[in-house]
Amino acid sequence: MADAIDPQKSTRDQILDEALKCFAERGYEGTSLNDIAAGVGIRRPSLLHHFPSKENLYENLFERLLSDWMERLEVSIASPVSGWDKAELVLRSGFSLFADTPDYVRIMRREALDGGEHLGIDLAAVLKPLFDAAVIYLDEQMRAGTFRTHDSRHLLITGYGAILTYFSDAPFIDELLEDRALTAKNVNDHCEHVIGFFRAALLN
Amino acid sequence: MADAIDPQKSTRDQILDEALKCFAERGYEGTSLNDIAAGVGIRRPSLLHHFPSKENLYENLFERLLSDWMERLEVSIASPVSGWDKAELVLRSGFSLFADTPDYVRIMRREALDGGEHLGIDLAAVLKPLFDAAVIYLDEQMRAGTFRTHDSRHLLITGYGAILTYFSDAPFIDELLEDRALTAKNVNDHCEHVIGFFRAALLN
DNA sequence: AGCACTACCTACCAGTAGGTAGACGAATAG
DNA sequence: CTATTCGTCTACCTACTGGTAGGTAGTGCT
Missing domain, CATH: 1.10.10.60 (Homeodomain-like)
Structure with a gap:
């Protein structure tokens, strides 16, 4: 074993x-x-x-997860590109991040499902600043006419669900696709699909 | 208690x-x-x-879940409308179905995350016929030019993730929105957003 | 009255969970 | 060379798990 x-x-x-x-x-x-x-x-x-305990082990794991993710995401968020290019960059870096760490995605997903009961850390509180910053960014773009108008908060939740699900529910998606969801090719296909889908929804 | x-x-x-x-x-x-x-x-x-056992109880629950869902979904799938109206109808009936049974969504989500270990039922096998039918429908629409071209299988997975997540991860989304995700207003807002987003992505 | 049946109970079982105590051996520092 | 520290072990604890045994009210039929 x-x-x-x-x-x-x-x-x-x-x-x-x-x-x-x-x-x-x-x-x-x-x-x-x-x-x-x-x-x-x-x-x-x-x-x-x-x-010292199961809970402590879990919390250590989760802290490592969050700091890894934040570090990698903040790099792409801080990049100087703007408009659609920025959205695409963040989407792509999210995809490569999740593709590298699918087990993290599943744990994170379980935690979102449970409402964070096993943790001293408040998951949503950690991610909320990113969420709020993204809302501001999207609202600016929409006001400027760069993006079509959507409800930015619901848009982010939609994106969150659309992207994370592919990794978290991989065992289930395996069966729908009749193929391993997490092969490099399938992950890439899904990434290109999601980006194309968002581009179609956001750009005129 | x-x-x-x-x-x-x-x-x-x-x-x-x-x-x-x-x-x-x-x-x-x-x-x-x-x-x-x-x-x-x-x-x-x-x-x-x-x-007779915990597992049997769980399976009874899950069978009730699946038959309820299939029954309600098949009504809207069988309706005579076509083109975008059909997609919108299915999306709306999915939303009202999930809004009525958010606990079902969470269980279903957990099952997808686990790969269906607790079940005699194979979740993906039950849903695959619906998935395949939807792929055929979307491919027809895209070939006919009614919908913009996307990878229909990845499109369905994106939609699955975007919609279910709102209900399954409600405790987490509560905190992002700083409001209860499952109020009638918020559910309706999210429904309208998702439909608007899909319309923008699929229609010219 | 007698019988079968349902729905519940208390008491118990074997197994496993997380966690602790204390012993052992290897490495290391003074 | 001794003392200490580290990492591991076996043996044990308590709490709780799913599940069983056996009993007991109450109901309704014959």
């Missing part, structure tokens, strides 16, 4: 990796510390030597 | 109602039979008198 995990990695990082995989696949309640420990090749008490 | 549940309802139906609520809120693993029984106001063994 133990995976071929890079033996150079510290046990702590191996635990975080394995926990990411398990929590993404089976959720917080569906994952036992024994599952994670077994995946790493140690016993549960040894795991608890590195993280 | 016991809710004000209509005392006329049979115990069996009260159990199904409470189970729906619990599974939607906390997931399959996160819900214990004690939780459900307590919500109904009976003990766990009495619950197990009505359903």
Whole structure:
């Protein structure tokens, strides 16, 4: 059952990796510390030597997730392009971010579904500044006539759902497509589709 | 902790109602039979008198969900309108369906996230015929020039994500909107937004 | 009255959960 | 060379899980 995990990695990082995989696949309640420990090749008490509790492990994982994401997203958000190019850049960087970390997407999704019960962190509170900044940006573009008029908040929620779902619900989409959703080709196809769809909806 | 549940309802139906609520809120693993029984106001063994096992209870719930949905969706799918009117009708009936049963949406979402592990039913297999029919319909419209050209399968996945997310992730969206996502007004706003967005993307 | 049936109960079972205590061995520092 | 620290282990704890056993009211039929 133990995976071929890079033996150079510290046990702590191996635990975080394995926990990411398990929590993404089976959720917080569906994952036992024994599952994670077994995946790493140690016993549960040894795991608890590195993280004082299941909840603490989960929170560490989630903090790493959020800081990774924020870091990568802020780079593209801060870029100097404007108008549609900016929207496209953010969409593309979101796609590559999620394609690199589909397990993060699933955990994040589970957390949004639960309303963030397992966390000391308030997920929505962390993302809200980004949301608000995006609302302001979209409203400016619409006022300037660069984008067609939509309700910017609902537009963002639509985009959030459209993009994240492809990664979070990959096992389900596999069956609809009769193919692995997360192959490079399929991810790219979906990315191009979403960008084309948004362009058609936003540009005249 | 016991809710004000209509005392006329049979115990069996009260159990199904409470189970729906619990599974939607906390997931399959996160819900214990004690939780459900307590919500109904009976003990766990009495619950197990009505359903032989947790899994059986869950499957009963899910079968009711799927048959309700299929029944309501097929009515609008079978309607004689065509072109954009048909797409709009299906979108609207989907919205009213989901708005009526947001707990169903959350359970369904959890199932899609897990890949359907708790079920004898294969969720994707049930929905695939609808998916395939919709692909054929969209391809026809695009070939006829009624709709702009998109990848119809990815379009459907985008729509699936955009619509379901609003209901499944309602607790999270509450915080982004700083308002209850599932008020009649907000649901209606989101519905109008999504329809407007799809119209802009599909029609010239 | 006698019987079967429903719906509930308390008490219990084996199994597993997260978490703790304390021992062991290896490495390391003084 | 000793003392300490680190990471791991086995053995254990309590709480809770899904599920079972057996019993008991109440209902309605014969």
